[in-house]
Amino acid sequence: MFESPELQFAAITVLLTFSLFLFGFIHSLIVMYVPFFENRRIQGKNYKVGLLWKRMPLIGLNAFLLLTINFVGLYFGYDFFNHDGLPAWWIILLQVLFIIFLDDSYFYFYHKFLHDNKWALRNIHGVHHQAIMPFPLEYIYVHPLEWFMGTFGPFLAIFVAFAFGLPINQWAFWLYIIIRNLHESDIHSGIKTRFMNKIPFLAPAEHHDLHHSRPFGNYASTFLIWDRVFATEIKSEDVKKKKR
Numbered sequence: 001m002f003e004s005p006e007l008q009f010a011a012i013t014v015l016l017t018f019s020l021f022l023f024g025f026i027h028s029l030i031v032m033y034v035p036f037f038e039n040r041r042i043q044g045k046n047y048k049v050g051l052l053w054k055r056m057p058l059i060g061l062n063a064f065l066l067l068t069i070n071f072v073g074l075y076f077g078y079d080f081f082n083h084d085g086l087p088a089w090w091i092i093l094l095q096v097l098f099i100i101f102l103d104d105s106y107f108y109f110y111h112k113f114l115h116d117n118k119w120a121l122r123n124i125h126g127v128h129h130q131a132i133m134p135f136p137l138e139y140i141y142v143h144p145l146e147w148f149m150g151t152f153g154p155f156l157a158i159f160v161a162f163a164f165g166l167p168i169n170q171w172a173f174w175l176y177i178i179i180r181n182l183h184e185s186d187i188h189s190g191i192k193t194r195f196m197n198k199i200p201f202l203a204p205a206e207h208h209d210l211h212h213s214r215p216f217g218n219y220a221s222t223f224l225i226w227d228r229v230f231a232t233e234i235k236s237e238d239v240k241k242k243k244r
């Protein structure tokens with residue numbers, strides 16, 4: 001379909017990411033408008049009327065910028081990936097875990113800095129924290145500079161793997177994109193977790209939801225590891241106790 005493999009790789013990745021944004025939009029509509037989910041909300045409140053549409057201009061701008069910059073970056077960064085067909089399942093699994101772990105580690109420190117630095121919190125990260133009770137697609141309701149800096153996480157993993165002579169396979173990268181976007185959509189859904197809390201060290205929706213309702217602590221988004229190591233984990237039970 002495309003003349004060059006670089007163009008094909010960049011186009012498929014961008015199309016995949018766009019489809020996941022579209023999923024996030026549908027997920028938001030369901031969570032906000034289907035009555036069945038009202039009883040499953042973590043914060044048990046209703047969304048303000050017209051909230052989704054009020055958020056759409058910045059979400060749309062971010063989606064456009066993200067897809068455009070990704071397209072250009074992946075086109076020119078084609079050689080940093082392995083494109084030798086589909087590898088064994090365990091290689092894909094190891095590579096996906098490697099990207100997610102490095103991405104989550106980077107995100108923890110970067111996100112904590114955005115809270116510790118009052119200027120950054122007020123002028124940059126404060127945009128994302130307009131969401132007290134988030135809806136799924138609000139994972140890209142952020143200051144454009146914030147997500148731009150945030151994209152260093154996965155690319156750090158890609159550069160490290162490349163530097164050690166084991167470049168990330170394109171299929172592993174695509175699977176990482178699917179998992180990361182679906183997980184972000186889930187932890188911003190405000191819907192009580194049914195099975196994510198059964199997986200050891202995986203942060204359920206309650207973890208990040210609490211970060212939005214009470215924005216101190218729970219800085220990691222995928223794993224609970226760094227919040228436990230640096231004692232920044234908060235739990236809803238602790239918040240309730242303090243309120244008493």
Ligand SMILES: [Zn+2]
Pocket residue numbers: 128134139188208212
């Ligand atoms: Zn968030």
Ligand SMILES: [Zn+2]
Pocket residue numbers: 111115125129211215
């Ligand atoms: Zn935050």
